[in-house]
Amino acid sequence: MGERVTAFFDIDGTLGWTDPVAREQMADEERKLSPVPSPAVADAIRRFVKAGNRAFICTGRSPLDIHPKMASLPFSGMACLAGAYVKVGDTVLRDVALPPEVLSCVDEVLAETGAGAMLESACGSIDVCGGTAGTHRPSPESVSEALECIPGGRAHKVVLPTPAARLVVERLAGVVDVSIMELELGNSEVGLRENCKSGAVRVILDYLGDAGTTYGFGDSENDLSLFEQVDVPVAMGNASPDVKAAAAFVTGTVGNDGVATALSKLGLI
Structure with a gap:
């Protein structure tokens, strides 16, 4: 078996996407939920973890607003609320609320x-x-x-x-x-300001100790701080120009299962 690696995945625009205008018309219980991953992306995450690797959600969303179909994937933990809340397994590593x-x-x-x-x-x-x-x-x-x-x-x-x-x-x-x-x-x-993806990822990496090679997947400006903490930053094809410029690898768009494509091309599944 090869090296065990660790990857951090943004949700909106990376693992899944919901049209924001259409979302505003949904009932409250649906409107606030994250998008769901496509079958190809969900399968890729499962294969990535089954190979012995660790996957983490890294999102601005509340942990309770992550769609059940997303949350049911085998993630080892999550950095939520733009880094204000961090959890690995059942252990909460960070919980910093607004004063x-x-x-x-x-x-x-x-x-x-x-x-x-x-x-x-x-x-x-x-x-x-x-x-x-x-x-x-x-x-x-x-x-x-x-x-x-x-x-x-x-x-x-x-x-x-x-x-x-x-x-x-x-x-x-x-x-x-x-x-x-x-x-x-x-x-x-x-x-x-102290709550950011960079700090959240750092807390997780310090907790893990040996995380192996680290990967970060994102598409938006707030993912730039995620990219600062990983060895291999991966930008989605739908990412902003600044995010693509900061990436080591640019994959397909979220609509074309870019996460699955990247995991495959990087030899992680």
């Missing part, structure tokens, strides 16, 4: 601008003021009310319309070190 100052600021900005948001936590996600589209009602009308619906009353990051997100970051300057990442449909996520 009260951030949540209070978000509450103020929503009240002033009339915007909506989505709070994301290790216990799932919840819309506030109708969500980022403002149409997902009934929903809590304030962050404080939404927190009462989350076990433990903690949130790890928040998604808002980009103008509102920028206002939150501006007001928190010098108070709390937060970052902003632009997403689809004119939205952005705000979280603690």
